[in-house]
Amino acid sequence: DQSSTSTIPDTRILRYGDVSLSSPDAQLGIRSALDSLVSKEMVIYDQITTTSYVLTSEGEEIVREGSHEIRVWKVLPVKGQGEAIGVPDLKKLLGDETTKIGQMRAFKNKWIAKEGSGFVRAVEAPSDETAEQLRIVLEKGDYPAAEAVLKELQKRKLIQPRKHIHYSISKGPQFALEVKQLETDLTVEMLQSGAWKDASFKQYNFAAAGQPTEHGALHPLLKVREEFRQIFFDMGFTEMPTNRFVESAFWNFDAMFVPQQHPAREVQDTFYVKEPVKSLQPESAYYERIRKVHEEGGYGSIGYRAPFSKEESERLLLRTHTTATSTDMLYQIANQPGGFKPAKLFSIDRVFRNEATDATHLAEFHQVEGVVADYDITLGHLMAFMQEFYARTGNHKLRFKPAYNPYTEPSMEVFAWHEGLKKWIEIANSGMFRPEMLEPMGLPKGVRVLGWGMSLERPTMIKYKIQDIRTLVGHKTDLSLVKIRPAVRLEKGDETF
């Protein structure tokens, strides 16, 4: 009734019933209309949820034709007045379903009895309780005062519950029959014309969530890099300058005693730079010592006894490991004013390898690398050091496996126990740098250097549960994910990376 306000009751129930289940959209529509009226204080409402029951198609059939058991009873002869009917004939008369369920239930109710291989009636006129109950549910949507009956009928799939949503709506303080357009802003025009006096203003919604602000974000690799940097700093390391992506083969390989014939130096593994064709010259005496240790040996070594090519040494390439930088740094430390001083150095930066890319390999990735140079360092120091370093990343159980690097002896792969996967995972490559590398630099004879390296991508992928490295960097990266990925705390991890 829209004729006058006075005919409208203070509270009315909007029955909304079955629509709610079949059409969530319609329900949302009503809800949002109500909410909008509430925001204007025109109404207040309560939501009331009730349940009623409707018959399934089988339930309806029972109301029309009687229960399966009564149908079985009906076709059977009275005891002594006809031939008993067996299951195959019942099936022909009533169908498989009714025969199966009806015969069983009629027998249980003692409405029918066995006679020979068939059945006959055992009672006179049984009352069809199921059909009766269903008739009541059909009429009332409920079976008053008997939960158990409803449960049983529902279990037999004869009825189904229906949820109903009603709204109990009352007039609000601003109740009206027309929705007044509320002003959202006080304008110059309203002030000039005086319209502001009669205007109604929309309430501020202080609880509304604001627009997310645009912001930059650190890439996941940078977040994990930051964690490693902190660990290194905490352990007294200094960061090496790693901004030289292009290195000479001299620093990347020769100075590290990697033979010029080593397979890793071939173009399949290394990206060579076409221009400029040659690198700058290393200090000539140092170059000469390196040439000599390769060709002839020295420092207790017999060398590779293969020709050493200056041209090969001068080739420019994209560094294949950050150990090129470590080598340069060790050389500088050996030759610094005041002579050698013990050092702990680290770097985390990009390296390049001419490899086919797949889910776990990219042609460029990052290396985390550390070197420690001091007098009389042993393999025991290296192992203890690895224990300490990796414990700070949450990895407490380590194993070491002998390995081979041209520039370290001994060399070891480091494995960590992965509690989740229940297996040992390789986490780093490490070793004691060879005298053929260290002594030509001019490092004092007693100085030993330990070093290790690993990729930054692997722990990052594990920490952020990234399956494919190509979604971590490159054009397939999802920038919205980059924005929301939280920082990681390595030592808090229960996983090995």
Ligand code: PHE
């Ligand atoms: N350069 C090695 C690599 O690329 C890592 C390493 C660094 C090994 C220092 C030993 C010593 O895997």
